[in-house]
Every structure is written in C-alpha cells, then in structure tokens.
Amino acid sequence: MKISKYAQASALWLDYQKALASYVFSKVKDQDASQEIMQEVLMKMYNACCSDKEIQKIEAWLFQIAHHAIVDYWGKQKKFTDDLPEASLEEENLVWRELAEYVEPLINLLPEKYARPLYLSDIEGIKQADIAEQLNLGLSAIKSRIQRAREMLQKEIQTCCRLETDACGTLIGISVKDSCAPLQEHRKKIE
Structure with missing residues (x-):
C-alpha cells in the first residue's frame, strides 16, 4: 500500500494511535517521552506520503517505527547499549495465553x-x-x-486483533480491535 494522501495518513493514524501510544508508554514509562516518540512516529508516517515507498503491512511498519524511536530515546538516555530489554518468559507466556x-x-x-x-x-x-x-x-x-x-x-x-511484536518478531502484546464485535462480546463474558 502506498500512503499517497495526507487524509489517508490521518485516517491510518487515528486507527493505530491508541495501540501505538500504549506500546510506547509500556516501554518508556514517561508521559512526556511517550508523546515525543509518538510525534516522531507521526512525522515519519507523514513523510511516507512524499515518498513513493510501497508499505506491505501498515501496522507492522508503524510499530517498527515506534520501536526504533524507543531505541533511539533510550540510546540518548544512555540507559542501555544494545536493545530494549527482553520481555520475561512469564510475560511472554501471558501474551500467548491471552x-x-x-x-x-x-x-x-x-x-x-x-x-x-x-x-x-x-x-x-x-x-x-x-x-x-x-x-x-x-x-x-x-x-x-x-x-x-x-x-x-x-x-x-x-x-x-492487534498483535504487537518486537524487532525480532516476538509477540509482546495483543489487543482486541474495537471493530471486532465477536471478541468484544467474548471479553465481556470472561471479565
């Protein structure tokens, strides 16, 4: 898919903004930093409007941009040198169980x-x-x-579902899309 119009980019942003914000905040635990990172992701998405780049999987592409922005943020903070901390095995098992x-x-x-x-x-x-x-x-x-x-x-x-993965493709989070009525009903029953 090519993002050729700013209106198209805005619609995509509205679709994924909440999930991206959740992901970013879960990694940096700071509201101001999260907002800065989200601005970077938005600007990179808008820049795609000016390029002729074909994007195969929009959601994965946006989460990859967010991941790289988070890595850059932590690099500037000098909190780590290689990559984001890996999710613990227990957290990973919880995601798969969900x-x-x-x-x-x-x-x-x-x-x-x-x-x-x-x-x-x-x-x-x-x-x-x-x-x-x-x-x-x-x-x-x-x-x-x-x-x-x-x-x-x-x-x-x-x-x-929105499946959140890290840079290695490991599943790190899942959320049910608001548009999926059957799973929204299922969630209500189990809560």
Whole structure:
C-alpha cells in the first residue's frame, strides 16, 4: 500500500494511535517521552506520503517505527547499549495465553466445514485420520480443510486483533480491535 494522501495518513493514524501510544508508554514509562516518540512516529508516517515507498503491512511498519524511536530515546538516555530489554518468559507466556483465549471464539466464526475439523485437530488434539473417519471424509480432504481453516483463522486474528511484536518478531502484546464485535462480546463474558 502506498500512503499517497495526507487524509489517508490521518485516517491510518487515528486507527493505530491508541495501540501505538500504549506500546510506547509500556516501554518508556514517561508521559512526556511517550508523546515525543509518538510525534516522531507521526512525522515519519507523514513523510511516507512524499515518498513513493510501497508499505506491505501498515501496522507492522508503524510499530517498527515506534520501536526504533524507543531505541533511539533510550540510546540518548544512555540507559542501555544494545536493545530494549527482553520481555520475561512469564510475560511472554501471558501474551500467548491471552491469544489462546481468543482462538476458539475465532474458530467459531469460520464456516462449519472448516471450523469443525480444525477444532477437532487443534483444540481437541484428535488425529487427522480419526477426524476423517468421524466426519466420513477422506484423509486428504481433512488435511486440506484443516490447512485452509488455519489460513482463515490467521486472517480472522489479523482482522480482530492487534498483535504487537518486537524487532525480532516476538509477540509482546495483543489487543482486541474495537471493530471486532465477536471478541468484544467474548471479553465481556470472561471479565
């Protein structure tokens, strides 16, 4: 995607500003510094309007800009030399557990012919050959449906969740988008 108009950049900023601000503040723990970093991210996004650069994944691109701005901030503060401190294993496990809570409700959004085999395989842990027998389908059909369902599930996760990753691609945070009614309902039920 090319950001070719300032109005387009403004709309994107409004979509991601809250998640970016949360991410930045979680790393610097200072409101003034967070606002400065957010200004840098905004300016870099607006500068993309003047370039002819193709951006494949806007969200990942914005979080990468924020990450680099945070690294620069800490470098200026001389608080560290290499990179941001790594999230502890316990924090990482919490993020993965939170994502896992959303998988089953998202599977339920898939068409039944894909959802059922995926649920039996990945949630129930049933062997694919047994699923094929249970659903009275061929093994190759079940394998194909499970693979297709995983792809569909990945798209649902991207549609409904903001996944925050560090520079190495490690998952460090997840938030449900306001536009995803099914997961918003699910969150209300579990809170």
